[in-house]
Amino acid sequence: MNAFKVNSVIILLGSFILWFTTDGLQALTTEGARRLEVEKQKPVMPNITLETMSGAHTRLLNSSGHVTVVEFIYTTCPFICQVDGGYLSRLQNEIKERAIREKVRIISVSFDPLRDNLNELSYYAKRHNADGHIWTIARPGVEDLKSLLKAFGVVVIPDEEGGYVHNSAMHIIDQQGRLSFILDSNDVQGAVKTLERMLP
Amino acid sequence: MIDNKIKLLLASLIFTFCIFSRGAFEKFPLTHILVQLPLLICVGYLLVDEKLLRLGEWNKGGYATLLIAIFTIAFWMLPRSIDAALSSNNMEVLKFITVPLLIGLPLKIGWAQAHPILKGFLKAQAISMLGVAAFIYIHAPIRICVSYLENAQQDLGYGFLYTAIALAVLWSAPLFLSRETKNFHLQLFFPTNS
Known part of the structure; x- marks a missing residue:
């Protein structure tokens, strides 16, 4: 050769x-x-049970034809999660003004379910005006946490101040329970457009 | 040859050290990229003996082996490859095999046969690439690796920068030190009227 x-x-x-x-x-x-x-594979997410801030239980995948926006947080987060909370608050307001409001749920899911008790979840909701109707704050069972994060591809690593760092984003699950889009946390307009496209 | 045996022993010692120090080095991107990977490259470097240096016609000018090394470097420069090495055992094994055998070893073989102009080109390329990487890692507004924190990412950026500076000094020093070029360059920068 x-x-x-x-x-x-x-x-x-x-x-x-x-x-x-x-x-x-x-x-x-x-x-x-x-x-x-x-965006290519649109994997189906596990239909786990979440405990919402009011103590009620809800499924991650909802059978009544809603599109679900999921954001992962921990409520004691000093910075990123609070900023993200502000973006979701804006998203909630945008949705309220549109026809899609009956068909969209926003769930902030805590990946620190041991520290984030119902009080903490409610306090986070209050701070960011989560109405509990369109937008709720919830936590998974400890036993579901690992598989939940893995399914979403979210990597959580401890930071140097006793908190966590994670790839924060808005995850949009379609009506068939498939994770269809992942958008930057601050892309509120992009999320509204995507939701309107998914819910004609 | 006794010399080869010592090199082989050293290579296996460094390799074993890399395996046992995995946790410590991979905790931070700086030590992962700029300590562990160079050590693994050294392992491959030490595996090269006289026979391997004369590979034959297909490696004329060292291009074939240098290309293998360059493509493997490009692969391990991808942030997602480094993330994958941390999250998947298979990728970690792949790293421990390919970095010595497909970077260190062929780099040494190819380098020995490369034309001085090619060597100069590759050196300039390495320095500028490290400079670009330094800029990206220091200033990126996002976390480039999901496995590492943002300030650790900046540490790596400064690591790239200092490595680039160190290589620039190291590779230009011979201009002032070697017998043939010393006087010319000293005259250029520190002119005397003698």
């Missing part, structure tokens, strides 16, 4: 591997890959 042939093969093979592992140069990061995969 001469050098030219060998080099060509290496370049082709190398490019192919890089193309393949980056989904055609579209996703260089894990978060990018997660969003791309969700």
Whole structure:
């Protein structure tokens, strides 16, 4: 084999591997890959039971034809989750003014269900004006937490101040229980548009 | 040859050390990328003996082996590859195999045969790439790896920056030190009228 042939093969093979592992140069990061995969595959989410801030129980997937927006939080979060709470508050207000209001639920799900008792959840709701109707704050059972985060592809790591850092985003689950879109937490307008597209 | 045996022993020692220090090094991106990976590259480097250095016609100019190393480096430069190594055992094993065998080893073989101009090009490329990576990791408004914190990501950015500076100094130092070029460059920067 001469050098030219060998080099060509290496370049082709190398490019192919890089193309393949980056989904055609579209996703260089894990978060990018997660969003791309969700939009392509639309995986069905586990239908776990959540305890809402009022103590009621609700299922993650709702059978009455709602589209569900899920955001992961922990209420003792000093920064990001509070900012995200502000965005969801705006999203709630936008939805209230539109015809889709009967068909959309927003759930902030705590991934710290041991510390986030019902009081903490209600306090977080009060701070951000979650009305409990369109938008509620909820926590999963401890035993469901791991599989829930895995299904969504959310990675939670402890930070240096006793809190957590996580890939925060708005996860939109369609009427068939499939995770269909992942949007930046601050993309309120994008979320409204996506919801209106999903609910003609 | 006794020399090769020592190198082989050293390689296995470093490799074993990398395996046992996994938890400690992978806790921070700085030590993961700029300590563990270079050590694994050293392992491959030490595995090269005289025989491997003369690979034959297909590796003329060192291009084939350098290309293998470059593509493997590109793969492990992807943030999602590093995340995957942390979350999946298979990817972690893949890292421990490919970094020594597909980066360290072919880099050493290819480097030995590369033309000085190619070497200069690759050195310049490495420094500028580290500079770009430094900028991205220091200033990115998002977390690039989901497994690491944002301030740890900035530490890695500064690590890239200092590595780039260190390499620039290291690779330009010979201009002032080697017998042939020393006087020319000293005259250029510190002119004397003698």
